[in-house]
Amino acid sequence: MLHRNATKLAGCSIILSLRSHPEGIQMQKLFEGIAWDDCLTVKTDWVENFFHQIPEVLDLKVRAHALSLKFSGNRQESLALAKYVGNRIQHYVFDRHELEEYEARDENPYPMASSFFANTDPVYDGKYGELILYLLVEAIFKTPMVCHKLSLLTNVKDQVKGGDGIFFGERHSNLSILIGESKIYQDLGGAIGSSLDSIDRFNQNYLPSSLDHELFIARSNISKNLTLDQANALLKAFRPGTEEYQACNKIFPILLIYDDTKIGSIEEEATNRDHAEELVSDWIKQHSMEAVKNIRARLQDKSELRKLFLEFFLVPMNSVEVFKKTLFKQIHGIEFKEMPKPSGIKKAARKAAK
Secondary structure, X not given: OOOOOOXXXXXXXXXXXXXXXXXXXXXXXXXXXXXXXXXOOOOOOHHHHHEEEOOOEEEOOEEEEEEEEOEEOOEEOOHHHHHHHHHOHHHHHOOHHHHHHHHXXXXXXXXXXXXXXXXXXOOOOOHHHHHHHXXXXXXXXXXXXXXXXXXXXXXXXXOOOOXXXXXXXXXXXXXXXXXXXEEEEOOHHHHHHHHHHHHHHHHHOOOHHHHHHHHHHHHHOOOOOOOHHHHHHHHHHOOOOOHHHHOOEEEEEEEEEEEOHHHHHHHHHOOOHHHHHHHHHHHHHHXXXXXXXXXXXXXXXXXXXXHOEEEEEEEEEOOHHHHHHHHHHHHHOOOOOOOOOOOHHHHHHHHHHO
């Protein structure tokens, strides 16, 4: 079974973005001449190497970006994707300055970066989703991460409350703060429900003091990937009460990775790669439209959530568990070995203690 309470709001991401708009001309002047794309830490074409991007589905404030993992022959394999994701962890954990310091000392930063993920069960660990969300946001939204994970930690095994990945760039013709969420589940319905519940709880508890704490974390941990001018601009956008901050919308990018039995059915029916991708292309377009209908239906009794801008990355797989264990091996260099499961009595005691 996959984790049913996968990602806490401790794993939220904040993304700030800017684009020209009749009401935002002054904002454009404030950030004029700053090249945010220069700070990207991933190649923006990496998504095209592993996925087919399906045209987005839009319904009011809900957007769905479906990503179909490319086939190898008639099978959907995730090994190459796991290798790429695993090889990017040092850029997720450290900024360029920290990586340069490792290089100057002739040290390899990868072991320290991998220790952030620890030797925990990959099926239940939400950090894998956060890592993939960072890669997708930089590549698809072209918004660089400006606050690196390890700089937020006093203990690499701790989960950080308040901010996970913090990004700045352009989105939807408005200066916007985007608060990210990632869920890796056994089914799409569960992933949607859990992500909406998390965002609902976040907004219900999003008091001024909580918001100020979130932005304080961001201001205190600006990446050294940025120039002094860029850092100063970000400090203004992260500070409530400034003109830059007040121009912001709130947008929630949400990564959902989940099992779907349709992938297995396509593998059974397909005769080669072209046939498999023809079948999955026909299916996933309808699948993303149905997902948006599902989301809109769940918003009917959530009036506060209907006011929000929600952007979903939909990534169906034939086996999420296999993918996460493959990613664990890529990061740690060993197979994950499950610990012996506790007896029913011990399980009940643990549950009661929580």
